[in-house]
Amino acid sequence: MEWTVGSLVKRAAEILRERGSKTPRLDAELLLVHSLGLKSRVELYTNFDRPLSEDEVERYRKLIVRRAKGEPVAYITGNREFFGFEFSVDRGVLIPRPETEFLVEVVFEFLRNKEGLTVVDVGTGSGCIVLTLCKLTGERHKFFGIDISKKALEISEKNREKLGCSKVEFLKGDLLSPIDFSVDVVVSNPPYVSVNDPKLEREVLKFEPAGALFGGRTGLEVIERLVEQSSEKLKRGGLLALEVGIGQSDKVSNLLRSSGFEDIKTYRDLSGIERVVTGVKE
Numbered sequence: 230m231e232w233t234v235g236s237l238v239k240r241a242a243e244i245l246r247e248r249g250s251k252t253p254r255l256d257a258e259l260l261l262v263h264s265l266g267l268k269s270r271v272e273l274y275t276n277f278d279r280p281l282s283e284d285e286v287e288r289y290r291k292l293i294v295r296r297a298k299g300e301p302v303a304y305i306t307g308n309r310e311f312f313g314f315e316f317s318v319d320r321g322v323l324i325p326r327p328e329t330e331f332l333v334e335v336v337f338e339f340l341r342n343k344e345g346l347t348v349v350d351v352g353t354g355s356g357c358i359v360l361t362l363c364k365l366t367g368e369r370h371k372f373f374g375i376d377i378s379k380k381a382l383e384i385s386e387k388n389r390e391k392l393g394c395s396k397v398e399f400l401k402g403d404l405l406s407p408i409d410f411s412v413d414v415v416v417s418n419p420p421y422v423s424v425n426d427p428k429l430e431r432e433v434l435k436f437e438p439a440g441a442l443f444g445g446r447t448g449l450e451v452i453e454r455l456v457e458q459s460s461e462k463l464k465r466g467g468l469l470a471l472e473v474g475i476g477q478s479d480k481v482s483n484l485l486r487s488s489g490f491e492d493i494k495t496y497r498d499l500s501g502i503e504r505v506v507t508g509v510k511e
């Protein structure tokens with residue numbers, strides 16, 4: 230049988246749907262774009278009737294098999310778009326999530342009319358938060374990204390080169406320990422999943438790094454330490470902005486209140502979930 234771009238995507242999407250993908254058509258399209266070396270999904274539609282060679286079909290089939298076994302598309306293609314920028318990813322880092330774009334927006338609002346601030350992204354992973362903030366603010370501030378994982382820092386360095394953000398410095402260490410000066414902003418999407426969380430998807434557990442996910446028994450253990458350290462390292466009037474898990478915003482707000490933060494706010498994401506908690510250092 231001769232496959233065309235259109236018929237192959239349709240068949241692959243059917244297979245992925247049967248295998249439980251929640252976004253089978255999108256997955257099938259992204260993988261074919263990657264496999265054929267195209268720039269975007271639009272090119273699939275402008276080449277819909279193009280016949281594919283046996284080699285092209287075979288290369289694509291191997292990717293679909295990986296996806297059908299649950300491997301996330303971003304790890305297969307090695308890329309993920311975040312805030313309109315393309316980030317390299319591999320299994321050493323969490324795949325940037327759309328809800329984290331919301332955390333970036335909140336911090337961007339704080340930074341946008343200011344200059345010369347020091348911003349630290351704790352648990353930087355792929356560097357998606359700090360590098361996006363650097364791109365959005367035209368390098369008007371000084372940025373640091375910290376991670377405890379060497380593998381994550383290799384990827385964040387790669388992304389810094391790719392995006393050309395010379396003002397971002399990546400440091401290895403536990404939370405804010407590599408910082409021995411006071412800062413204006415601490416932003417973090419920390420590990421906040423409880424090790425006992427029964428709702429965590431199998432796909433996430435199997436493929437994404439455990440160190441990026443789990444915040445101890447309660448899920449809040451990393452956040453508790455980070456709030457305490459931020460309280461020490463932030464200047465007066467400085468901002469702490471945290472992404473939190475479902476149902477954690479009240480506890481985290483109380484933690485900020487009892488650790489010397491004021492003007493505590495929570496922000497809902499597009500699904501109505503309280504996803505970001507911020508506080509200003511008294």
Ligand SMILES: C[S@@+](CC[C@H](N)C(=O)[O-])C[C@H]1O[C@@H](n2cnc3c(N)ncnc32)[C@H](O)[C@@H]1O
Nearest residue numbers: 325352353354376377378403404418419420441
């Ligand atoms: C939820 S991921 C967030 C990654 C990235 N910032 C994002 O939003 O996609 C948490 C990150 O924190 C890092 N991490 C975990 N514990 C840490 C610690 N004690 N100190 C510094 N980084 C830590 C993990 O390696 C991981 O990269």
